[in-house]
Amino acid sequence: MASVNVENLSALSAKHPKPANTFTYGTAGFRMNADLLDSVIFRTGILAALRSKKLDGKVIGCMITASHNPAADNGVKLVDPMGEMLEGSWEAHATALSNAQSDEQLVDYIHSMVSSLKIDLTKPANVIIGRDTRPSGVALVNAFVDGLKVLDAKSTDYGILTTPQLHYITRCLNTAGTPEAYGEPSAEGYYKKLAAAFKTLVDGKTKLSPLTLDCANGVGAPKFQEFLPYLGDSLSVKIVNDDIDNASKLNLNSGADYVKTGQRAPVGLKLTSQDRCASFDGDADRIVYYYQDEDSTFKLLDGDKIAGLAAMFIIDLVKAAGIDSIKVGVVQTAYANGASTQYLRNTLNVPVSCVPTGVKHLHHEALKYDVGVYFEANGHGTVVFSPSALKTIYSAEGSSPAQAVAIRSLRALSEVINQTVGDAFSDLLLVETILTQRQWSPKVWDQAYTDLPNRLVKVVVQDRSIFKTVDAERKLVEPAGLQDAIDAIVLKFRDGRSFVRPSGTEDVVRVYAEAATRSETDELAHRIGGLVFDFNSQGSGLRPREFI
């Protein structure tokens, strides 16, 4: 089993002293102001090495990013060998290592992991690293590499990547030479794979008008620019918000989160009637679409709309291919618009599951279907094909030319979709495929159903840990009595729905509300916001004026 070289650890650890703060590896890894992250990332390096050793030297991925957060923040997420998020039970180890108060405690915790998880420290460890465009990324990569050195892990730094590219490369490296080989382990291999599949999918169809793409002044901009030559003339994209040299502009008044939260267009993008537009977030793992209607209203096509479009298309394709033994299912969270759930259940007749917030929950549930479509309303999601569905799709021959065409499309679809994680590039190609094959404008896509007006409100409370939920976060069980009070208010609103849960990424409680009209929705959200604030907010600042 061997033990840690304590002298080596102390020398490296001295370069990365821990501040007084307490850290938590949450839904999105560690994420905070970059100035606080040095010791956290150093220790995450130690954890990544342990994870790789535990898995017999399989490659573990490390992504340094803070996604849609402001430029001053940064963060780190680890990626497991098949490109999925770090196994849930290891999050607690990440948290514990980051909070060890001394080198002795650090060494003790490593040894306790070695013995309880039966990790053989003499095994090799391999870790790959990617980062977004944040200026703080370079120093943080160095801190991470120092962590790897504690356990002699081998590392490869891929430099600037989108988060999904890092997931893709991790899976490629771990499947190389096996029947499940996922592709060439490089950004170039990723572009080639996606572009080839997309070209097959739109082959012979009339090209759509150009798409305007807001890249939030983040890593999506240079990377999509790099991707365009591979797409050739199969797709026209006009990139806006691509200034990565001016770090303060990252995610500023732009990007998928800004557009979804504010239900408005980003700065730097002029909306004209019926134009198709899309926004990435700061690490290009989320996408939302939007357009402007004839009467100049802003129309958002969010993750729910993308899930509906994808499910509709895949169901039709599977039928057209004559292999409707393949069952499609959709996974959502409680934040999905009620109208989208109705559309999926009642119009498309697909099973819909609701799971707690966070991609890992959605991904896990989606694996239970032959083809699982999962999206968070905010635009993070993908489609996963089970091994048996893939086998069926790849062995089917079809008994008519139409069936053969549909089978070919299904195969290409499984290639264009990044099955490791939600990927803005790949989701963009998925949407563009469907709109091209159908020759649909965004307005026609939007007609599938009409969103119920909805509102998301943050409540600053004294202690968000007292809020405990069940039923995929749709009901509060603690504090006692609060859910009954919520229910009594919701009952008064037509098509009313509201739920309250503590955020996993911010120190707030979130209130979601939807109802028949905009004004009723706002009133519902502000009543529930007021209720939550009054329950647990002493000393948390002023009660927002709009709360009722």
Ligand SMILES: CC(=O)N[C@H]1[C@@H](OP(=O)(O)O)O[C@H](CO)[C@@H](O)[C@@H]1O
């Ligand atoms: C309402 C909402 O959008 N919540 C986001 C947000 O989680 P919270 O736990 O709500 O803070 O960040 C997560 C990580 O990026 C993302 O998966 C999730 O969808």
Ligand SMILES: [Mg+2]
């Ligand atoms: Mg992101």
